[in-house]
Amino acid sequence: MSEKVRVHEIAKELGITSKDVLEKANKMGIDVKSAQSVVTMEQAEGLANYIMNGEPSEEQAKPEKKTKAKTEDKKESTPKKEEPKAKIDNSTTSEAKEEPAKAAKSEEVKEEKPSENKTAEITPRIKPVVKKSGLKIVKKKKQPKEEVFEAPKKQEAVVSSYGKMSEEALKELAQKKKNKEKTAPVSKKDQGTKLDIFGGSMADVSIDMDDQVVLLDLNATERQAIEPEEPRKPKQPKPIGRNANKKQAPRTRKVSRDKRKKYTKEKPSEEVVTHVEIPEDIRVYEFAEKLKRPMSDIIKVLFDLGMMMTKNDFLGADEIEILSEEFGVEVTIIDPKDEFNYVEEAESQEEEGEERPPIITIMGHVDHGKTSLLDAIRKAKVTEDEAGGITQHIGAYTINQHGREITFIDTPGHAAFSSMRQRGTDITDIIIIVVAADDGVKPQTEEVIKIAKDSGAPIIVALNKMDKETANPDLVKGQMAERGISPVDWGGDIEFVPLSAKTGMGLDDLLENILLTADILELKASPDANAKAAVVESSLEKGRGPVATVIVQNGTLKVGDNVVCGKAHGRVKALINENSKQIKSVPPSHTAVVVGLNEVPAAGEIMMAMKNDKEAKEYAQKRYEYDRHKELSKSTKSTLEDMTSMIAEGRLKSLKVVLKTDVHGSLEAIKSSLSELRNEEVKIDIISSGVGGITENDVELVGNSENCVLLGFNVRPTGSVKALAKQRNVDIRTYSIIYQLLDDMTGMLTGMMAPKFTEENTGQAEVRDVFKSPKGMVAGCVVEDGKLIRGGLVRVIREGVVAFEGELVSLRRFKDDVEEVGNGYECGVIISNYEDVQVGDVIETFKKVEQKVSL
Numbered sequence: 001m002s003e004k005v006r007v008h009e010i011a012k013e014l015g016i017t018s019k020d021v022l023e024k025a026n027k028m029g030i031d032v033k034s035a036q037s038v039v040t041m042e043q044a045e046g047l048a049n050y051i052m053n054g055e056p057s058e059e060q061a062k063p064e065k066k067t068k069a070k071t072e073d074k075k076e077s078t079p080k081k082e083e084p085k086a087k088i089d090n091s092t093t094s095e096a097k098e099e100p101a102k103a104a105k106s107e108e109v110k111e112e113k114p115s116e117n118k119t120a121e122i123t124p125r126i127k128p129v130v131k132k133s134g135l136k137i138v139k140k141k142k143q144p145k146e147e148v149f150e151a152p153k154k155q156e157a158v159v160s161s162y163g164k165m166s167e168e169a170l171k172e173l174a175q176k177k178k179n180k181e182k183t184a185p186v187s188k189k190d191q192g193t194k195l196d197i198f199g200g201s202m203a204d205v206s207i208d209m210d211d212q213v214v215l216l217d218l219n220a221t222e223r224q225a226i227e228p229e230e231p232r233k234p235k236q237p238k239p240i241g242r243n244a245n246k247k248q249a250p251r252t253r254k255v256s257r258d259k260r261k262k263y264t265k266e267k268p269s270e271e272v273v274t275h276v277e278i279p280e281d282i283r284v285y286e287f288a289e290k291l292k293r294p295m296s297d298i299i300k301v302l303f304d305l306g307m308m309m310t311k312n313d314f315l316g317a318d319e320i321e322i323l324s325e326e327f328g329v330e331v332t333i334i335d336p337k338d339e340f341n342y343v344e345e346a347e348s349q350e351e352e353g354e355e356r357p358p359i360i361t362i363m364g365h366v367d368h369g370k371t372s373l374l375d376a377i378r379k380a381k382v383t384e385d386e387a388g389g390i391t392q393h394i395g396a397y398t399i400n401q402h403g404r405e406i407t408f409i410d411t412p413g414h415a416a417f418s419s420m421r422q423r424g425t426d427i428t429d430i431i432i433i434v435v436a437a438d439d440g441v442k443p444q445t446e447e448v449i450k451i452a453k454d455s456g457a458p459i460i461v462a463l464n465k466m467d468k469e470t471a472n473p474d475l476v477k478g479q480m481a482e483r484g485i486s487p488v489d490w491g492g493d494i495e496f497v498p499l500s501a502k503t504g505m506g507l508d509d510l511l512e513n514i515l516l517t518a519d520i521l522e523l524k525a526s527p528d529a530n531a532k533a534a535v536v537e538s539s540l541e542k543g544r545g546p547v548a549t550v551i552v553q554n555g556t557l558k559v560g561d562n563v564v565c566g567k568a569h570g571r572v573k574a575l576i577n578e579n580s581k582q583i584k585s586v587p588p589s590h591t592a593v594v595v596g597l598n599e600v601p602a603a604g605e606i607m608m609a610m611k612n613d614k615e616a617k618e619y620a621q622k623r624y625e626y627d628r629h630k631e632l633s634k635s636t637k638s639t640l641e642d643m644t645s646m647i648a649e650g651r652l653k654s655l656k657v658v659l660k661t662d663v664h665g666s667l668e669a670i671k672s673s674l675s676e677l678r679n680e681e682v683k684i685d686i687i688s689s690g691v692g693g694i695t696e697n698d699v700e701l702v703g704n705s706e707n708c709v710l711l712g713f714n715v716r717p718t719g720s721v722k723a724l725a726k727q728r729n730v731d732i733r734t735y736s737i738i739y740q741l742l743d744d745m746t747g748m749l750t751g752m753m754a755p756k757f758t759e760e761n762t763g764q765a766e767v768r769d770v771f772k773s774p775k776g777m778v779a780g781c782v783v784e785d786g787k788l789i790r791g792g793l794v795r796v797i798r799e800g801v802v803a804f805e806g807e808l809v810s811l812r813r814f815k816d817d818v819e820e821v822g823n824g825y826e827c828g829v830i831i832s833n834y835e836d837v838q839v840g841d842v843i844e845t846f847k848k849v850e851q852k853v854s855l
């Protein structure tokens with residue numbers, strides 16, 4: 001019962017395409033998506049019947065009534081046979097008739113011939129009112145032997161959807177039948193080569209094709225509604241799947257006792273494994289190890305099922321399912337992430353706490369005044385120090401408004417940082433969208449609206465630059481309302497606060513609005529809980545090592561805490577607040593720079609305080625192993641699955657890049673922006689990247705690679721590195737503004753692109769005479785369209801077909817060399833290396849014009 005079969009195998013067996021099978025399966029409500037999808041034997045049987053007969057199997061539904069039904073139906077069926085017979089005579093192709101006839105000659109087949117039963121089975125299908133123009137059942141020979149056969153367990157002949165069955169298929173069926181009779185244990189080889197997709201009932205099928213022919217006309221318009229006669233078994237919980245919900249409880253696949261026995265008997269092993277726990281991503285050899293079986297056993301089973309796999313290949317959900325059944329083991333898929341899911345564990349312990357300050361993210365279009373606004377609120381200038389006047393990194397600060405605290409995250413404005421911005425919203429309680437009242441909604445404002453809406457956090461709109469004469473708040477309100485952000489004074493639910501970061505007007509209003517919104521949100525945290533903080537920024541600092549700017553979400557982060565943060569861990573050596581002061585602890589919703597980690601954590605990672613150093617280290621180690629495994633898995637998978645696209649990629653010219661940045665956030669943002677710089681011809685290949693200064697190793701790496709540049713963002717090469725770069729002739733490019741880096745790379749990629757030419761035809765002339773000259777064959781022509789030009793290319797067209805393409809050597813009018821000859825004039829033309837020009841040919845001159853290529 002638990003045997004499964006793939007869609008493509010059903011298709012093969014029936015001699016139709018997998019697509020057709022998928023279509024029918026979906027019509028029957030069977031959830032299959034590709035040719036590799038599996039269905040149960042029962043589903044396969046129903047499906048096969050549906051495909052062949054246009055309706056699901058009845059036998060399946062009422063097996064116990066089969067014998068009785070058959071006997072009763074037999075009598076009724078006889079008179080009905082006439083009509084279909086008449087029809088088939090017209091529609092059956094000679095091929096369709098011959099094939100079954102041939103098959104019927106087989107000795108084995110004849111032995112089993114229970115023809116009348118077929119009639120009995122088929123009749124009820126003809127009986128219903130449904131007029132299937134395509135499905136005709138013909139009883140060619142009438143057998144009065146009805147009584148001779150005592151309700152044997154036979155069914156109708158199996159025919160492919162087109163009314164014929166290959167000899168091979170017939171043999172297979174006969175063989176299956178034999179096997180069944182012998183009730184001998186099925187050898188593994190048999191299982192591999194012949195998939196009995198029709199299950200037990202079809203294995204008993206008699207294939208006397210002389211008796212009846214079932215033809216399926218796929219154009220049939222009227223079909224009976226497909227109603228499975230037996231409520232389908234509740235779908236077994238899909239045990240595995242790469243993207244399956246990770247939070248699900250461990251899934252177990254049960255395998256029937258008999259099966260287990262069968263395999264145990266077949267392959268006696270010293271230690272019989274009956275249950276294994278495996279991760280979702282497992283390689284063939286790892287699976288073999290878990291099962292304590294030779295790898296070759298696994299590979300052979302897969303091979304027999306038509307899956308070519310090597311020991312390092314990853315097993316998919318379907319393969320694991322098949323293998324678990326083949327080897328009679330119960331498989332539990334475990335989520336390896338559970339092993340280090342310290343966040344979820346902590347969350348489950350979270351309880352109602354005390355009120356905490358709101359965390360605010362300010363977002364908006366470039367130059368609409370985010371930094372100025374935050375500055376104005378903090379009464380400190382930040383804008384001036386920033387390279388190029390653009391906020392490069394996320395900064396987080398807490399301010400005090402009338403005794404109540406508010407924490408702000410300043411997200412950068414450049415489009416390249418949108419991924420960081422998105423991260424910002426994850427920890428945000430309230431989002432402030434800054435729109436310059438004199439500029440209105442811009443592309444990034446729209447992007448921000450989307451992010452804000454997706455995050456579900458309450459929104460407040462800051463209408464900035466109200467001090468400007470050109471400020472038009474109503475225009476902004478209208479534009480925002482059009483995008484679903486309706487102002488309260490227009491009957492909507494979003495507060496629009498007019499303000500000026502420059503003059504300070506309206507700032508208090510904004511802060512009061514934030515606090516009001518926070519009151520509604522009732523933000524709580526437990527200061528006594530184990531600290532949980534989100535990394536908003538991280539970098540490698542000289543003298544301090546890896547540092548991370550964090551916002552504490554729950555608990556209190558203290559100096560001396562043992563923390564884990566993704567695959568980084570450590571003991572908090574120092575906590576530095578936004579005013580560069582060392583502090584002892586950070587309460588909920590406050591920010592600090594954490595010193596003491598063993599490596600730079602990724603921005604967006606969650607930092608958790610652990611009971612002790614050992615625990616923190618263990619979590620980090622597990623996470624490290626998981627990441628490594630994932631990375632490996634990705635590389636193998638991509639080689640296997642994306643083979644074709646990779647072959648295509650081989651044609652791409654790539655510019656190799658080694659990238660170093662000062663902080664993690666920039667690294668990610670630049671990497672993602674660089675990966676977008678590509679087209680069907682060129683792309684960027686980041687061969688190495690990291691946070692920190694440019695090292696000699698980086699230079700060596702670039703020096704040893706072809707077509708490679710070394711990019712530094714907010715980092716600069718020092719003496720020895722610079723000297724080595726010069727010696728190795730390595731191109732180091734450093735930047736402090738991201739779009740300059742991207743512009744440069746775009747320029748370099750464009751330079752690598754092959755030039756594109758367009759053709760410009762100048763004119764055509766007809767050859768009226770041909771004569772020899774010392775320079776070559778001269779074609780005496782008359783220009784009939786446009787003009788012939790010198791210095792261009794030339795084409796000889798004979799009877800409409802291009803006979804030659806080359807260069808024009810000489811263009812003369814009488815004895816003079818000329819640059820061009822206009823319409824209606826005669827001229828002499830010599831074509832380089834072409835003597836075959838003939839009277840009646842048409843000569844065409846043209847130019848190739850180079851086009852500007854762009855990425």
Ligand SMILES: Nc1nc2c(ncn2[C@@H]2O[C@H](COP(=O)(O)OP(=O)(O)OP(=O)(O)O)[C@@H](O)[C@H]2O)c(=O)[nH]1
Pocket residue numbers: 364365366367368369370371372373383389390391412413414464465466467468499500501502503
């Ligand atoms: N007149 C006026 N100018 C403002 C106001 N707010 C900001 N500006 C100016 O607008 C320009 C951009 O301000 P920023 O605060 O750097 O804008 P931003 O949105 O943080 O820009 P990025 O960091 O590039 O994303 C600066 O020249 C500010 O002086 C305001 O309320 N009134």
